[in-house]
Every structure is written in C-alpha cells, then in structure tokens.
Amino acid sequence: MGDVTDYVIETRALSKRYGRKLALDHLDLRIPRGRIHAIVGANGAGKSTLFRILMGFLPPSAGEARILGKDSQSLTPHDRSRIGFVNEEHTLASWMRVSQVAAMQQHQYPRWNQHAYDNVIGHYHVLPEQKVGQLSRGERAGFNLALALAQGPELLVLDEPTLGLDVVAKRAFLESLMYSNATDDCTVIYCSHQMEEIERVADNLIILERGQLRHMSAPEDFTARVSHWIADVPFKGPALHTVPGLLEMQQLDGLQHYLVLDQDEGFERFLREAGARNVQSMPVSLDRAVNAFLAKNHAAPNAA
Amino acid sequence: MARTRPLMLQIATGDPRPIIKQITDAVRVKIATGELESGDQLPSVRGLAQQLTINPNTVAKAYAELTTEGWLESRQSMGLYVAAPRQRLSDAERDRRLDMAIDHFIHDVVPLGFSPAEVQARVAHGLQQLAPRKRA
Numbered sequence: 001m002g003d004v005t006d007y008v009i010e011t012r013a014l015s016k017r018y019g020r021k022l023a024l025d026h027l028d029l030r031i032p033r034g035r036i037h038a039i040v041g042a043n044g045a046g047k048s049t050l051f052r053i054l055m056g057f058l059p060p061s062a063g064e065a066r067i068l069g070k071d072s073q074s075l076t077p078h079d080r081s082r083i084g085f086v087n088e089e090h091t092l093a094s095w096m097r098v099s100q101v102a103a104m105q106q107h108q109y110p111r112w113n114q115h116a117y118d119n120v121i122g123h124y125h126v127l128p129e130q131k132v133g134q135l136s137r138g139e140r141a142g143f144n145l146a147l148a149l150a151q152g153p154e155l156l157v158l159d160e161p162t163l164g165l166d167v168v169a170k171r172a173f174l175e176s177l178m179y180s181n182a183t184d185d186c187t188v189i190y191c192s193h194q195m196e197e198i199e200r201v202a203d204n205l206i207i208l209e210r211g212q213l214r215h216m217s218a219p220e221d222f223t224a225r226v227s228h229w230i231a232d233v234p235f236k237g238p239a240l241h242t243v244p245g246l247l248e249m250q251q252l253d254g255l256q257h258y259l260v261l262d263q264d265e266g267f268e269r270f271l272r273e274a275g276a277r278n279v280q281s282m283p284v285s286l287d288r289a290v291n292a293f294l295a296k297n298h299a300a301p302n303a304a
Numbered sequence: 305m306a307r308t309r310p311l312m313l314q315i316a317t318g319d320p321r322p323i324i325k326q327i328t329d330a331v332r333v334k335i336a337t338g339e340l341e342s343g344d345q346l347p348s349v350r351g352l353a354q355q356l357t358i359n360p361n362t363v364a365k366a367y368a369e370l371t372t373e374g375w376l377e378s379r380q381s382m383g384l385y386v387a388a389p390r391q392r393l394s395d396a397e398r399d400r401r402l403d404m405a406i407d408h409f410i411h412d413v414v415p416l417g418f419s420p421a422e423v424q425a426r427v428a429h430g431l432q433q434l435a436p437r438k439r440a
Contacts, residue, residue, distance in 0.1 A: 036359060171357060179354055196317040200358045220322030283320040 006033040007066075008155045008187045009054060014063035016049050016211070023049040025211035026063065031204075033154075036178075036188040038202035038219070040195075042294045046211040047191050051157060055085065068155055081109050084148030084186075086141075088160035094133030098126055098143065102150075111152035116182030120146035123172040138169025145173060149182040157189045162197060174201060195287035207290065209297060219286050226289035229258045229267060231276035238274040247292040259284065259292040308351075308383075309344040315356050323358055327366035335375055335386055337434050346376065346384045 009031040016024040024046045031037055041047055052058040054067045056075045065072040070079050092101060106112045124142035126135060135143060141161060148156055158177075162170045177183060178201060192198055198205065198219065205222050207215040215222055226247065231237075237256045240249060244267065245260040256276075260267060268279045284292075313330040315323050334340040346352070349367060353360035367384055370376045377387040393401070413423055 035361065174357055175354070178357075178359055179350065199317040199323060203359060203361050220324060223320075223322060285318045285320050286322070287318050 008033050008068055010066040012064045014065050015061045017061040023211055027211055029213050033187050035203040036190055036201050037204040037206055038190045038198040039206045040290055041208035045208040082154045084151050084153035084156040086144045086148050086158045086161050088163040092132045096132050098130050099128035105147050109151045113150050113152050117146045117150035119180050120149055120176040123176050138165045141165055141173055145176055153186055155187050159191045195290055199286050223286045223289045225262050226284050227281050228284050229281045231256050231271040231279045233274050233276045247296045308347055311347050323362050324366045328369050331370055340386050342386050342388045344386045
C-alpha cells in the first residue's frame with residue numbers, strides 16, 4: 001500500500017447544468033479502489049449524469065472527473081476496456097446469437113477471461129445458439145454480467161442491475177457478483193434503490209442527493225446515525241424547525257414519532273423540556289434510515 | 305481433523321440490527337448455550353457468506369469481532385475455531401452489564417402487570433431453555 005490513496009473515481013467540484021437545473025452541484029466524490037460500493041439517491045440525484053460524464057459520453061459544465069486515474073474527457077479505448085458497465089436495460093444486439101456476442105467481446109478485450117465467463121453464465125440457462133432477443137430479462141442480466149466480468153475490468157459499474165428480475169434470477173446475479181473469483185481484483189460500483197440488496201452486498205454506502213455527496217461510510221455506520229424516538233408531547237409538540245437533526249415527524253395516535261440524525265441522550269432532554277412525560281427510542285433498519293434521509297429533502301408541493 | 309460445524313443461523317435484511325451484529329449475536333448465543341463447543345470449526349468466510357447470500361467481507365468483519373472478543377480463535381491456515389471457554393469480561397464489568405440488563409428488563413416488564421412470582425417463574429423457565437444441551 002502506498003501512502004497515496006488510490007481512487008477509482010475522483011471528482012472535484014464537478015457540476016453539470018441542464019438549463020436552470022443543476023444535475024451535479026460541485027460534487028466532490030472519491031471512491032477508493034477495491035470492495036463493493038453502493039450508490040443510492042432519489043431519482044434525479046445525479047447518478048446517471050455522473051456515470052455519463054465519467055464514461056466520457058457527456059462533458060461536465062465545470063469541475064473535473066477522473067476514472068481509474070484518467071481524465072474522463074480523454075479516455076482511450078484501452079482505458080474503456082478496463083471498465084465494465086451493466087445497466088438495467090441490459091441492451092445488446094437482439095438479432096445476434098449469444099456465441100457471436102461472446103466471440104465479439106473476446107476479440108475486443110485483450111484480458112478476456114473465458115473461465116470467468118463460463119463461471120457466471122453457468123448460473124443461467126443460456127445456450128450459445130440462442131438469439132439475444134429470445135433471452136429473458138434475467139438471462140440477459142446474467143449474460144451481460146458474464147460479458148462484463150470476462151472483460152477482466154478493474155472497475156465494474158452496475159446501474160440497477162437487478163431491476164425487474166425475479167427472485168431466482170436476482171439471487172443468481174448476486175451470487176455470481178459476490179462469489180466469482182472474477183471480481184476479486186475488481187472494484188464494484190452498485191447503483192440500486194433496493195436496500196435489501198445493498199444490505200447484503202455493500203461494503204460502503206454512498207448517498208447522493210441533488211448532485212451532491214451527502215454521506216459515505218459502511219452501511220451499518222449510516223444506520224447508526226439515525227434513531228427513532230416516540231414521545232407524548234402535549235398538543236402539537238415543539239415547532240418542527242426547532243427539532244435537532246429532524247428527518248421525519250409523524251403524529252400517530254396522539255404520540256409524536258421523530259426520526260432524527262446524529263442525536264444522543266440530549267434528544268431525550270430536548271423532548272422532556274418540550275413537555276414529554278414518556279420518551280422512548282429505538283434503532284432503525286438501513287431501509288428506514290436511508291428512506292428518511294432522502295425523504296427529508298424530497299420535493300413536495302408547497303404546503304397550503 | 306475436526307469437521308466444520310454447520311452454523312444454523314439466519315439473517316434478516318430490513319432488521320434494525322446490522323447483518324454483522326446478527327451474526328455475532330447468534331454465534332455468541334450458540335457458544336453460550338453449548339450448541340457450539342470449544343474446538344468446533346466454523347464455516348469458512350466464503351462458505352458462510354454464500355449460505356447467507358451476503359458479502360464475504362461482512363462475515364470476515366463479524367468473525368474478526370468475535371476473535372477479538374475471544375470467542376473464536378484462528379489456527380494457522382486452518383480456519384477459525386471456537387475458543388476454549390474463559391471469562392471474557394472482568395467481574396465488575398459483568399456486574400455492571402447484569403445490572404443494566406435487569407434494569408432494562410424491569411422497565412419493560414413492570415407495565416405489563418404480571419405478578420413478580422409469575423415473572424420470576426417465566427425467567428427461570430427461559431434460562432432453563434438456554435442451559436447447555438447435550439449433543440446427540
């Protein structure tokens with residue numbers, strides 16, 4: 001290990017503007033090499049824009065984006081061959097046969113790893129002579145992952161890869177991702193909205209919101225930041241803007257439920273000072289924590 | 305050579321306890337109740353990860369925590385084993401934790417309105433269920 005941390009993705013003050021809207025807002029993101037990193041964010045958080053810029057398909061409005069140490073705006077075909085990309089559409093030429101696509105990729109990528117390909121494709125009932133158009137969604141997902149891993153990428157970007165897959169295909173996909181040797185030397189970026197999967201696969205959780213980095217840590221460390229408090233404050237309770245760390249408040253059966261960020265016992269004091277006689281707190285699940293965190297700033301019509 | 309003891313455990317996503325903690329809690333209980341005995345070999349990191357469909361690093365972290373706490377020990381390139389039983393906490397710390405647990409328990413139970421005798425009987429029964437079981 002050198003003293004310089006090696007980042008697979010590094011952006012500095014990266015911005016992308018579409019008309020009046022900032023899709024990326026001075027984004028500073030550094031993803032270290034190795035392991036599986038999950039990126040979550042509400043729709044429109046800027047994930048797709050980020051990857052289009054990183055792959056060099058789109059120029060930034062301002063700032064800098066580097067992928068595998070290279071400026072994303074001047075990637076060579078060789079640089080691109082070090083990056084695998086699987087998106088939710090699993091788009092491939094539908095008229096080609098599976099064997100033809102595989103042969104084409106094998107020809108294109110010098111580091112082609114037939115063993116990795118066989119290993120992953122073996123999870124699926126895909127025959128070489130089948131046309132891509134005849135494969136089911138799950139089979140196409142598996143085929144795509146097999147192609148991407150066989151390419152021997154240093155960085156594998158998966159954008160909602162299991163969207164629309166049935167439970168069996170989903171499990172096969174996760175297994176080939178986590179237990180195939182092909183991913184041993186590969187950094188995986190996993191974009192998903194499915195917390196159940198993120199909990200299973202992610203070493204690192206990255207939360208993007210409105211084009212900015214909002215959080216990065218192990219998933220369990222993020223969950224630990226959020227707590228759920230229930231109190232019986234008389235009347236309507238304290239004015240919401242005075243509640244420290246507030247993510248979400250619900251009034252249920254005369255009790256106030258608060259989901260708050262980064263609060264300790266001091267929050268109990270706050271509630272008691274507001275008149276609560278009973279205060280209880282409990283931890284929340286990752287799903288609930290991320291949900292509350294993202295819901296806080298989710299667009300809503302102006303209150304009447 | 306010792307064979308790997310199967311680890312009969314399940315994890316749930318969507319639980320407030322992170323998966324690492326679900327694993328460490330379950331292994332500690334299995335050791336405390338004798339379902340796992342000292343010298344038993346644990347599943348490999350990869351094996352348990354596949355059994356639970358989770359990231360192998362998560363299992364590695366859970367195992368590392370259990371090893372640091374003295375529940376498990378690694379034997380050179382042979383894997384992980386349940387360590388010989390020993391007192392893992394100081395007497396004062398054990399006392400403190402017991403007090404804390406009892407305090408919690410009483411707060412939870414008093415509002416339920418059972419008589420103290422009833423509660424004690426149920427606790428005794430519960431503890432009996434956990435008593436080390438003989439293996440077949």
